[in-house]
Amino acid sequence: xxxxxxxxxxxxxxxxxxxxxxxxxxxxxxxxxxxxxxxxxxxxxxxxxxxxxxxxxxxxxxxxxxxxxxxxxxxxxxxxxxxxxxxxxxxxxxxxxxxxxxxxxxxxxxxxxxxxxxxxxxxxxxxxxxxxxxxxxxxxxxxxxxxxxxxxxxxxxxxxxxxxxxxxxxxxxxxxxxxxxxxxxxxxxxxxxxxxxxxxxxxxxxxxxxxxxxxxxxxxxxxxxxxxxxxxxxxxxxxxxxxxxxxxx
Amino acid sequence: xxxxxxxxxxxxxxxxxxxxxxxxxxxxxxxxxxxxxxxxxxxxxxxxxxxxxxxxxxxxxxxxxxxxxxxxxxxxxxxxxxxxxxxxxxxxxxxxxxxxxxxxxxxxxxxxxxxxxxxxxxxxxxxxxxxxxxxxxxxxxxxxxxxxxxxxxxxxxxxxxxxxxxxxxxxxxxxxxxxxxxxxxxxxxxxxxxxxxxxxxxxxxxxxxxxxxxxxxxxxxxxxxxxxxxxxxxxxxxxxxxxxxxxxxxxxxxxxxxxxxxxxxxxxxxxxxxxxxxxxxxxxxxxxxxxxxxxxxxxxxxxxxxxxxxxxxxxxxxxxxxx
Numbered sequence: 079x080x081x082x083x084x085x086x087x088x089x090x091x092x093x094x095x096x097x098x099x100x101x102x103x104x105x106x107x108x109x110x111x112x113x114x115x116x117x118x119x120x121x122x123x124x125x126x127x128x129x130x131x132x133x134x135x136x137x138x139x140x141x142x143x144x145x146x147x148x149x150x151x152x153x154x155x156x157x158x159x160x161x162x163x164x165x166x167x168x169x170x171x172x173x174x175x176x177x178x179x180x181x182x183x184x185x186x187x188x189x190x191x192x193x194x195x196x197x198x199x200x201x202x203x204x205x206x207x208x209x210x211x212x213x214x215x216x217x218x219x220x221x222x223x224x225x226x227x228x229x230x231x232x233x234x235x236x237x238x239x240x241x242x243x244x245x246x247x248x249x250x251x252x253x254x255x256x257x258x259x260x261x262x263x264x265x266x267x268x269x270x271x272x273x274x275x276x277x278x279x280x281x282x283x284x285x286x287x288x289x290x291x292x293x294x295x296x297x298x299x300x301x302x303x304x305x306x307x308x309x310x311x312x313x314x315x316x317x318x319x320x321x322x323x324x325x326x327x
Numbered sequence: 328x329x330x331x332x333x334x335x336x337x338x339x340x341x342x343x344x345x346x347x348x349x350x351x352x353x354x355x356x357x358x359x360x361x362x363x364x365x366x367x368x369x370x371x372x373x374x375x376x377x378x379x380x381x382x383x384x385x386x387x388x389x390x391x392x393x394x395x396x397x398x399x400x401x402x403x404x405x406x407x408x409x410x411x412x413x414x415x416x417x418x419x420x421x422x423x424x425x426x427x428x429x430x431x432x433x434x435x436x437x438x439x440x441x442x443x444x445x446x447x448x449x450x451x452x453x454x455x456x457x458x459x460x461x462x463x464x465x466x467x468x469x470x471x472x473x474x475x476x477x478x479x480x481x482x483x484x485x486x487x488x489x490x491x492x493x494x495x496x497x498x499x500x501x502x503x504x505x506x507x508x509x510x511x512x513x514x515x516x517x518x519x520x521x522x523x524x525x526x527x528x529x530x531x532x533x534x535x536x537x538x539x540x541x542x543x544x545x546x547x548x549x550x551x552x553x554x555x556x557x558x559x560x561x562x563x564x565x566x567x568x569x570x571x572x573x574x575x576x577x578x579x580x581x582x583x584x585x586x587x588x589x590x591x592x593x594x595x596x597x598x599x600x601x602x603x604x605x606x607x608x609x610x611x612x613x614x615x616x617x618x619x620x621x622x623x624x625x626x627x628x629x630x631x632x633x634x635x636x637x638x639x640x641x642x643x644x645x646x647x648x649x650x
Contacts, residue, residue, distance in 0.1 A: 091579060091599050095466040115580050173442070174435065196428065199464045199579060199602075203444045204423075208400065208432025217511045218400050220429035233515075238398070239424045239527060240337060241519035245512045254429070257580045258573055290441040292472040294457060299465065299605065305612070305622045310631030314643040316611070319627060321647060324609055326588045327531065327555050 079230065079249065080137045081124045082189040083160065084180055084206065086114035086170075086198040087144055087151040101295045104200075111151055115263070116195025118158075120253075122260040123225055124193060125159045133227040137161050141183040143170045149279065156274035157266035163277070168284035173201070177209035178287035184214055186282060190249035191232065196221065196256040207254035217251040223258035330356040331416035332365045333407060334379060335426055339371045342528060343489070344422055346382050350490045351449075351482055352420045353383035359453060364388060364414050366501065368395050368406060373498055380496030382489065388414075388501040398426070399510035404433035409503045411438060416477060423481040424527065431481050441473035447486035447585065447606060464579050464602035483606060484527055485585045524558045526575065531557030532586045532607075534577060535565060536600075538593020538614060538633055542570035547637035548592060554644050560584070562594045578603035593633045596621025613637075 089095065090110040098105040113121070121140065128135040140155045142148065143166040152163045164187070166179040184192060194207030211218030223242070224235035232247045237256060247253075266274070308316045320327045332352045334345040349365060356363045365384045367376055370391050379387055390406055407430065411419055419434065421427040423445045435442040445461040451470060456478055459468040473480075526532065533552040535545060545559075552559045559575060566576040577584055579599040585606030592613045594600060601624055604610065612625035613633050622628045629636055 089463070091464065091602070095463045097467070119580075173432070177432075177436070200462065201469065202461050202464060203442070204428040205432040205435065205442055205444060208429060209436045211400075212404065212433040212436035215401075218429065218433065219512065220400065221425045237425055239335075239426060240521075240525055241517065243398075243514050243518075244516040245514055247512050257576070290435070290439070290473070290475055291443070292474060294470045294472055296462065297459065297468045297470055299468065302610075302624055303626060305625045305628040308627060308629045310629050310636055313629065313636055313640040314646075316627060316629060316640065317643045317647050320588070320609075320611070324588075324626070326609055327644075 079134045079190045079227065080139065080188060081127070081135060081191045081193065082184065082187070083117065083121045083124050083138065083140045084192065084194045084210070085117045085121070085140050085142045085151065085155050086195065086200070087111055087142065087148040088114045088198055088200045091199060097296045101297070111148070113151055113155055114195050114198045116197065116255060118263040119257070119260045120193040120195055120255045121155055121158060121160060122264040123255070125264060126260065127225070127227050130227070132229065134230045135227060139163065139187070139189070141180055142166070143168060143176045143179045145169055152279055153274050154266060156277045157270040158264050159270060161277065163279045164282050165279055166282045166284055172289035172291045173203045173205035173209055174291070175287050175289040177206045177213055178285045180206070180210050181213035182285045183282050184210070192216070192250070192252045194252065194254050196254050207252055211252035214252070217247060218254060219245060219247055219251060220254040222253050222255045225253060225255070225259055328359070328361045328417050329414045330359065330361060330363045330418045330420060331411050331414055332363060332384070333419065333421040333430070334365050334367050335422060336367060336369055336371050336375070339369070340375060341378055344424070344484055344528065345379065346489050347484070347487050348420055348422060348482065349379055349382040349384050351487045353492060354490065355418070355449065359418070361417070362386065364416070366390070366407070366410055368403060376498050377496060380494050381491055383492035383494055385494050385496050387496050387498045389498065390501045390503055392503070392505055394505045394508050397510045397514055399512065400429045400433050402505060402508050402510060403430055404437055405508065406501070406503050406505060407434050408437045410501050411477065419477065419479045421479070421481050423483050427481040431479050435479055438477050439475060440477035440479050441475040442479040442481070443471050443473055444481040445483050446480050447483045465605035483585050485530065485587065486606070524556070526558045526560055526577070526582055527584055529558035530587045531555045532560050532584060532588070533557055533590040533592065534560035534562065534594060535571070535592050536562040536594030537564045539565070540634070544634060545571070547641050550641050551590070551637065551644065554641070554648065562600050591621050591625070592637070594621055595619040596624055
């Protein structure tokens with residue numbers, strides 16, 4: 079069984095987000111780029127499965143859509159332990175175009191399980207995994223919080239609104255992964271970083287697909303009014319404010 | 328032309344979320360000068376379906392074929408695209424919850440329809456169709472144009488008010504052709520949280536952080552939540568420590584919620600935490616560090632020891648309730 083983990087390249091969460099060119103572009107100056115947190119968890123779980131005896135997982139590859147400047151993020155994923163990587167050499171423009179390009183990677187190889195994080199921390203659309211599955215006409219399981227392979231059979235738990243379901247999923251499929259899938263993201267060790275330099279990154283030609291959406295500009299969230307402080311000796315005042323000023327309780 | 332709303336039922340019953348979807352769609356359809364059609368998938372009694380008409384929808388289509396007994400995104404996306412095409416929907420509305428996240432992207436590719444997810448405000452303009460979506464985990468909005476003929480919008484829970492507009496609704500069978508379609512996944516076990524207010528549904532959420540110091544100190548948080556018919560939540564370190572279950576973790580990698588009131592107690596307000604709660608209408612912070620970033624996001628705050636303040640707050644709330 080071969081696993082393909084799709085990786086998005088996003089600003090580190092603690093980075094201050096700023097925009098340039100009249101708020102139409104992300105200002106990339108000073109941004110620390112990281113692997114999208116959910117993708118990092120997917121990769122961690124994929125590697126755990128590969129190491130698990132009897133799982134039948136032979137190879138963990140990664141796929142990414144982005145120009146050459148995003149390669150450090152791919153190298154990071156290889157350093158964590160992925161065997162090889164595919165990069166579609168084009169700018170990521172929206173979820174639809176990214177999914178269409180990832181579909182080309184899937185078609186070019188032989189993958190049984192394709193993992194995507196439930197969302198990316200930049201555009202938060204929660205869309206790429208489901209779109210990829212539809213492009214491929216594959217089964218998709220969304221909101222996976224547990225994933226295991228036993229004797230070649232894939233077991234997942236998917237979170238629903240108000241419960242969860244344990245499923246057996248036939249390969250090939252697209253798994254859309256959320257928190258819980260792995261405890262902590264795995265960190266690259268020195269040996270992994272050295273080895274990553276020699277691991278292959280295969281370039282894939284971009285699919286002939288245009289994005290469906292156009293971002294006109296970015297807007298900062300509405301500023302919140304300054305905090306009104308209540309005397310800690312007198313919390314009754316807070317209840318009074320919530321009842322009569324905010325009128326929310 | 329029409330606006331198609333995918334309403335979700337839980338064992339045949341609708342929750343407030345579905346009424347929010349209808350309210351949003353009815354308001355939008357008025358501006359677009361078109362009609363709303365509601366779609367309900369799965370077995371539901373007609374009297375339950377009629378509850379949707381309280382919010383202004385006049386046409387309700389239902390799909391009760393046995394092929395939809397199990398939630399299978401492939402089959403559901405086919406049902407939706409068939410109905411959307413037949414109803415000449417120019418806009419499909421659904422919730423930005425687990426179901427919407429599983430379905431909307433599939434539908435987008437199937438119909439080549441542009442998708443805006445996690446929307447919390449009305450469109451900026453209808454022609455061209457421009458709407459704000461959540462970006463950079465709550466640090467910005469992306470003002471996004473959906474230029475395709477059919478558009479899909481998923482809306483954040485608790486972001487739109489219910490607007491009552493009682494009307495007479497016609498209920499019809501959608502008559503979709505899905506016979507022979509079988510889910511390819513096998514469900515082995517289902518666990519349901521029943522009789523419990525879901526964190527994502529709650530209008531009031533009381534959340535504790537590391538400042539609560541240990542799992543034993545949670546009683547006043549639970550009491551405060553139950554006095555206000557709210558739900559309890561926690562920050563990531565708390566669920567990592569195992570003080571509270573993982574389902575309660577709110578924040579970037581946990582649940583993203585937008586209640587009316589969010590009490591952050593003993594939570595410093597790291598970026599990752601705020602990413603999950605910045606959509607809350609009111610944030611109330613209790614923390615012993617007056618420099619904690621949570622106070623920048625909060626409208627009301629108390630600087631002090633949560634352990635001392637909470638019991639007093641519970642008493643004050645009880646008194647106010649009995650007054």
